Amino acid sequence: MAWMVWTLPTAVFFSTIAAILAGMTAWEVISPTVERKGFLPIATTRGDRLFIGLLSAAYIHLIVVGFTDITIWFALALSVVWLLILMRWG
Amino acid sequence: MNQRIDTHVEQAGAPQGQSSGQFQRAEASKRGRSRLRPRTLLAIYLVFIMLPIYWLLNMSFQTNSEILGSFSLWPQNFTTANYMGIFTDSSWYMGYVNSIGYVLMNMLISISVALPAAYAFSRFRFIGDKHLFFWLLTNLMAPPAVFLLPYFQLYYSVGLFDTHIAVALAHCLFNIPLAIWILEGFMSSVPKEVDETAYIDGYSFPRFFVKIFIPMIRSGIGVTLFFLFMFSWVELLLARTLTATNAQPIGMIMTRTSTASGIDWGTLAAAGVLTILPGIVVVYFVRNHIAKGFALGRT
Amino acid sequence: MVNKVYNNRAWLLVLPMLALVAFSAIIPLMTVVNYSVQDVFDANTRFFTGIEWFERTLNDAGLQAALLRQFAFSFTVLAIQVPLGIGIALLMPKRGWQASAVLILITLPLLIPWNVVGSIWQIFTRGDIGLMGVGLRELGYGYNITRNPVDAWATIVLMDVWHWTPLIALLCYSGLRSIPEAYYQAARIDRASKWAVFRYIQLPKLTNVLVIGVLLRFMHSFMIYAEPFVLTGGGPGSSTTFLSQSLATMAIGQQDLGPSAAFSLIYFLIILLVCWVFYTAIMNMQKDKAERGGV
Numbered sequence: 001m002a003w004m005v006w007t008l009p010t011a012v013f014f015s016t017i018a019a020i021l022a023g024m025t026a027w028e029v030i031s032p033t034v035e036r037k038g039f040l041p042i043a044t045t046r047g048d049r050l051f052i053g054l055l056s057a058a059y060i061h062l063i064v065v066g067f068t069d070i071t072i073w074f075a076l077a078l079s080v081v082w083l084l085i086l087m088r089w090g
Numbered sequence: 091m092n093q094r095i096d097t098h099v100e101q102a103g104a105p106q107g108q109s110s111g112q113f114q115r116a117e118a119s120k121r122g123r124s125r126l127r128p129r130t131l132l133a134i135y136l137v138f139i140m141l142p143i144y145w146l147l148n149m150s151f152q153t154n155s156e157i158l159g160s161f162s163l164w165p166q167n168f169t170t171a172n173y174m175g176i177f178t179d180s181s182w183y184m185g186y187v188n189s190i191g192y193v194l195m196n197m198l199i200s201i202s203v204a205l206p207a208a209y210a211f212s213r214f215r216f217i218g219d220k221h222l223f224f225w226l227l228t229n230l231m232a233p234p235a236v237f238l239l240p241y242f243q244l245y246y247s248v249g250l251f252d253t254h255i256a257v258a259l260a261h262c263l264f265n266i267p268l269a270i271w272i273l274e275g276f277m278s279s280v281p282k283e284v285d286e287t288a289y290i291d292g293y294s295f296p297r298f299f300v301k302i303f304i305p306m307i308r309s310g311i312g313v314t315l316f317f318l319f320m321f322s323w324v325e326l327l328l329a330r331t332l333t334a335t336n337a338q339p340i341g342m343i344m345t346r347t348s349t350a351s352g353i354d355w356g357t358l359a360a361a362g363v364l365t366i367l368p369g370i371v372v373v374y375f376v377r378n379h380i381a382k383g384f385a386l387g388r389t
Numbered sequence: 390m391v392n393k394v395y396n397n398r399a400w401l402l403v404l405p406m407l408a409l410v411a412f413s414a415i416i417p418l419m420t421v422v423n424y425s426v427q428d429v430f431d432a433n434t435r436f437f438t439g440i441e442w443f444e445r446t447l448n449d450a451g452l453q454a455a456l457l458r459q460f461a462f463s464f465t466v467l468a469i470q471v472p473l474g475i476g477i478a479l480l481m482p483k484r485g486w487q488a489s490a491v492l493i494l495i496t497l498p499l500l501i502p503w504n505v506v507g508s509i510w511q512i513f514t515r516g517d518i519g520l521m522g523v524g525l526r527e528l529g530y531g532y533n534i535t536r537n538p539v540d541a542w543a544t545i546v547l548m549d550v551w552h553w554t555p556l557i558a559l560l561c562y563s564g565l566r567s568i569p570e571a572y573y574q575a576a577r578i579d580r581a582s583k584w585a586v587f588r589y590i591q592l593p594k595l596t597n598v599l600v601i602g603v604l605l606r607f608m609h610s611f612m613i614y615a616e617p618f619v620l621t622g623g624g625p626g627s628s629t630t631f632l633s634q635s636l637a638t639m640a641i642g643q644q645d646l647g648p649s650a651a652f653s654l655i656y657f658l659i660i661l662l663v664c665w666v667f668y669t670a671i672m673n674m675q676k677d678k679a680e681r682g683g684v
Contacts, residue, residue: 004243010419010426025217025218029217042669048220065443067447067448072440132481135480136491136494139494141521142510142512142551143497143509145509145512145520157518161518163520203406206403207403207405207406209402210400210402210403215393215395215399217397219399224665229410229413229414231661233611233636233656233657233660234612234614235612235637236421237417239424240421244417260413262409262410262413263413267410275597319500323500324503326502327614340502341502344505355512362509365502365505366500369500370493373493373496
């Protein structure tokens with residue numbers, strides 16, 4: 001495993017992703033998702049909204065890191081808020 | 091088919107009150123002429139396809155001095171020395187053996203794990219099925235260049251570096267998703283009643299799958315194997331990175347023709363021609379499956 | 390469409406595939422992410438750099454130019470290949486030995502290793518020994534792909550059209566062959582125009598194969614590497630340097646693991662977004678159509 005050159009932040013990152021996926025699966029087993037139409041132009045399930053949220057979070061980070069001087073923690077906070085909005089009303 | 095529809099285009103502009111007798115006469119006279127045009131266009135395209143290949147073939151039968159010395163549309167001094175050079179040098183022809191070896195392994199691995207998976211996607215809904223399917227597609231999107239270094243390290247650390255199986259496994263990255271994508275379309279077109287009848291007749295799942303289902307999608311498997319062969323045979327970046335000497339693909343060995351003293355055009359051309367031949371064999375075997383027609387994808 | 394049964398035991402059928410693909414996809418992807426936040430010399434000598442590589446990659450003018458070129462290239466070849474491929478598929482003979490012969494000839498370019506494609510076109514276009522190179526010069530055009538960026542671009546586009554139009558043609562041909570003859574007979578009785586037949590009978594049947602074709606073509610054109618590398622080496626200057634080549638230069642040539650990993654991730658995210666939007670749009674269009682009781 002040494003060649004994978006793990007660091008703490010990336011380990012935390014992947015653990016979070018794995019935990020979210022596990023959580024989503026458990027949630028799905030307990031109460032299956034229903035496809036619905038929120039403010040997004042397409043009807044989505046919970047999993048779709050999570051994917052859209054994560055993908056847009058990646059882009060938010062890239063924009064903040066690449067083209068502004070704002071700290072990355074702001075991007076993280078913004079992404080989390082956006083993800084929650086998306087999950088609830090998307 | 092085209093020519094018949096063709097006449098309708100011209101007919102559409104004609105007055106509506108035309109009798110059917112006139113219609114048929116007009117159609118008969120135009121049939122000959124309008125058949126010609128598609129054929130000509132197709133012929134032009136085929137010439138476009140064949141010209142570069144012909145040029146490669148032309149060069150492979152010339153000596154280097156003739157290639158560089160004079161420009162000619164066909165070999166003036168026909169020679170097979172370039173091919174002889176390849177067939178008598180084991181470091182050359184082993185390149186072909188290596189490439190064919192890992193391609194066959196990859197086809198075998200990919201199809202055997204893709205068949206049950208595609209069946210699952212075509213027959214069942216399960217937690218995360220849509221996302222799993224899209225995730226598979228994302229693997230087709232990953233540029234091989236992205237994975238070069240990790241692959242090298244991964245296969246080195248598990249002791250598979252410079253083996254055929256390493257390349258075969260690496261090519262699974264894009265070939266398994268592709269196989270599932272294609273097979274799923276074929277399987278969805280088999281009515282579900284087939285499965286149900288078999289189960290009522292007392293078939294177990296594995297027996298049903300092998301004895302009844304696989305023969306039914308034979309042409310789908312043929313088409314899939316064709317695409318698996320194609321994408322594994324043509325890929326070089328990963329194959330080159332994961333091998334050193336024992337499993338080196340032919341594409342890599344070909345770079346040897348370019349040396350400090352110039353490029354050995356004749357050998358390069360001959361080696362190139364030889365890489366086309368396995369493809370011809372494969373497409374010859376699946377031509378009927380493709381011509382039979384298939385509607386790919388999820389409907 | 391088959392009515393699917395909800396059954397989570399289907400996961401058992403998927404598992405072997407998942408294990409293999411995950412081995413080849415997830416472990417390397419994690420490693421790339423790890424690389425991207427560090428300056429790696431070897432497994433023991435490395436420094437945490439955080440977001441520095443991402444910052445640098447996003448602001449690298451050379452890479453931004455390569456990205457624009459990449460988009461321009463991908464859209465150019467798609468715009469040529471998709472209509473041309475459909476056209477060829479419509480022209481291909483339907484049966485008999487001619488159908489087989491045309492099928493085999495058309496498929497040839499697809500089955501040639503990518504670097505050999507580069508070599509073929511290098512031989513074909515060289516000004517001293519190539520048929521096309523010499524031919525164009527004889528006609529009085531000063532064709533030179535090592536000096537003139539326009540020539541180099543045109544040649545690479547032509548090469549890609551030569552190489553990949555057959556894929557679209559092949560997929561469309563198969564799609565067309567799966568249309569029952571009865572549809573055409575009905576159209577003939579209605580005296581449908583050729584355009585109407587194409588628009589309402591053939592095109593709907595082609596949608597699925599075209600989705601696969603366009604997605605595959607977009608992905609592959611977006612990561613084109615071996616062909617331009619052999620043909621022009623990215624030149625003249627950097628006028629035909631596309632993303633994969635910049636990446637390979639960084640990763641293999643300069644051994645800059647960190648920056649090339651950051652670059653890889655950004656590269657991957659771009660492809661992911663474009664393909665996701667396309668895929669979702671098509672899937673929704675089909676679902677709408679199905680709900681309205683269409684095809």
